[in-house]
Amino acid sequence: MDEGMSGFCIKASAAGCGGGNGTGTKCGRWNPTTEQVKVLTELFRSGLRTPSTDQIQKISAQLSFYGKIESKNVFYWFQNHKARERQKRRKVSISVHDDHHNHNHDLHHHHQHKDFIRQMDKISSSPKHFLEVNHHHHQVYDHHQPERVMETLQLFPLNSFEEYSEPEKLMIRSMHANHDHHPPLDLRLSFL
Amino acid sequence: MDEGMSGFCIKASAAGCGGGNGTGTKCGRWNPTTEQVKVLTELFRSGLRTPSTDQIQKISAQLSFYGKIESKNVFYWFQNHKARERQKRRKVSISVHDDHHNHNHDLHHHHQHKDFIRQMDKISSSPKHFLEVNHHHHQVYDHHQPERVMETLQLFPLNSFEEYSEPEKLMIRSMHANHDHHPPLDLRLSFL
DNA sequence: CGCGTATGAATGAACG
DNA sequence: CGTTCATTCATACGCG
Numbered sequence: 108m109d110e111g112m113s114g115f116c117i118k119a120s121a122a123g124c125g126g127g128n129g130t131g132t133k134c135g136r137w138n139p140t141t142e143q144v145k146v147l148t149e150l151f152r153s154g155l156r157t158p159s160t161d162q163i164q165k166i167s168a169q170l171s172f173y174g175k176i177e178s179k180n181v182f183y184w185f186q187n188h189k190a191r192e193r194q195k196r197r198k199v200s201i202s203v204h205d206d207h208h209n210h211n212h213d214l215h216h217h218h219q220h221k222d223f224i225r226q227m228d229k230i231s232s233s234p235k236h237f238l239e240v241n242h243h244h245h246q247v248y249d250h251h252q253p254e255r256v257m258e259t260l261q262l263f264p265l266n267s268f269e270e271y272s273e274p275e276k277l278m279i280r281s282m283h284a285n286h287d288h289h290p291p292l293d294l295r296l297s298f299l
Numbered sequence: 300m301d302e303g304m305s306g307f308c309i310k311a312s313a314a315g316c317g318g319g320n321g322t323g324t325k326c327g328r329w330n331p332t333t334e335q336v337k338v339l340t341e342l343f344r345s346g347l348r349t350p351s352t353d354q355i356q357k358i359s360a361q362l363s364f365y366g367k368i369e370s371k372n373v374f375y376w377f378q379n380h381k382a383r384e385r386q387k388r389r390k391v392s393i394s395v396h397d398d399h400h401n402h403n404h405d406l407h408h409h410h411q412h413k414d415f416i417r418q419m420d421k422i423s424s425s426p427k428h429f430l431e432v433n434h435h436h437h438q439v440y441d442h443h444q445p446e447r448v449m450e451t452l453q454l455f456p457l458n459s460f461e462e463y464s465e466p467e468k469l470m471i472r473s474m475h476a477n478h479d480h481h482p483p484l485d486l487r488l489s490f491l
Numbered sequence: 492c493g494c495g496t497a498t499g500a501a502t503g504a505a506c507g
Numbered sequence: 508c509g510t511t512c513a514t515t516c517a518t519a520c521g522c523g
Contacts, residue, residue, distance in 0.1 A: 136499055136518070157511075183500060190513070191498080224505085227355070227370040328503055328514070375504060382509060383502085492523105499518080506511075 137180040142173040147184055156189050158182075329372040334365040339376055348381050350374075 139147070150158075150166065158166065158181070167178040331339070342350075342358065350358065350373070359370045 138499085138519070180499080184498090186511085187498065187500085189511095194513085221505085224371045224374070227374060330503085330515090372503080376502095378505095378508080379503065386509080495520100495522085497518100497520080499516100501516075502514090504511105504513080507509095 137176065139176070139180070139184070140174045143170045143176065146170060147181070147188075151185070151188055156185065158185055329368060331368070331372070331376070332366045335362045335368065338362060338365075339373070339380075343377070343380055348377065350377055 146169070147166075155162070163178045163181045163185075167176050167181045170176045170181070338361070339358075347354070355370050355373045355377075359368050359373045362368045362373070
């Protein structure tokens with residue numbers, strides 16, 4: 108995943124931040140200024156927890172006055188702040204009422220989705236090699252599909268058998284019943 | 300994605316969760332190996348976005364060769380990858396443009412596209428409903444604060460430049476309503 | 492100077 | 508599906 112590629116900029120590219128002025132602007136990750144933090148904190152304290160897109164953009168635009176910032180930084184900031192508050196809070200609450208040992212939680216599995224996921228587990232965790240993922244034309248209502256290839260990709264040095272034909276794995280897009288009956292296409296990852 | 304695909308990897312993903320529990324490896328959640336990620340990414344790149352049940356099972360069966368994996372992991376992976384790609388693209392935001400005070404240097408910028416991509420904004424939340432700066436109700440966790448956030452919060456002494464007028468990349472995408480060119484909403488942090 | 496902590500960033504899992 | 512939650516990874520920073 109190119110874009111998903113993440114984590115960190117490789118050091119080599121470190122210079123690219125603000126233009127490489129050597130003033131210590133590191134490009135690795137956003138480092139909020141105290142003013143930025145102050146504003147964000149104040150917004151948070153004012154009750155804002157999950158800003159919308161517009162809010163995020165406005166906020167980051169404003170905060171850019173104090174220094175380099177991107178909207179994703181604002182997004183992450185709120186996500187993290189909220190999460191950590193909850194996290195800390197949770198520790199406290201655990202000790203608060205640590206009773207319930209017999210929690211008869213009526214986990215209402217109220218939707219197929221969950222059931223579906225539930226069923227889905229365990230099905231294929233055994234080391235079976237050999238696959239033919241057939242993939243015919245998946246109807247794409249998605250916008251661009253650069254390449255609708257994936258015609259013959261094989262994932263491994265095929266050598267094995269596999270038998271997953273249980274009748275109970277009818278899930279996934281159960282809502283759509285979008286079943287592709289094994290499309291006669293086996294994908295082959297040649298590069299592997 | 301873990302460790303960098305740039306080679307130096309950091310965390311050698313836990314090897315064995317499935318085999319035996321002896322190693323005390325915490326198997327809280329699936330941690331894909333780089334090979335698994337590579338395959339999944341390749342499939343995605345090949346155009347696969349919403350694999351069918353059968354495809355999911357086949358894929359996970361194959362990927363199990365590289366390590367523990369369940370079908371639902373594959374399912375979620377595609378869901379997330381698809382969603383995040385869209386999300387990323389959807390949030391083309393403004394902050395990428397100038398850095399007011401710091402608009403110097405335009406030397407050197409030859410980053411690998413990787414780095415370049417990083418510069419782009421991404422992520423944030425998108426409004427499902429018409430939004431106001433005011434968020435109505437949200438999760439169960441936060442429902443204390445006076446839910447009236449800043450109707451009019453401005454983050455600075457309003458002398459800062461509002462250079463939203465860059466016709467170039469300024470197409471903040473807002474899928475729903477809520478655009479009067481300038482939402483009558485300008486944040487004002489009175490307390491600052 | 493080497494750690495422990497705070498926090499930015501990423502992503503698996505799940506909800507509505 | 509888009510959004511949100513939870514957990515983890517990576518790193519900047521401060522302490523001793």
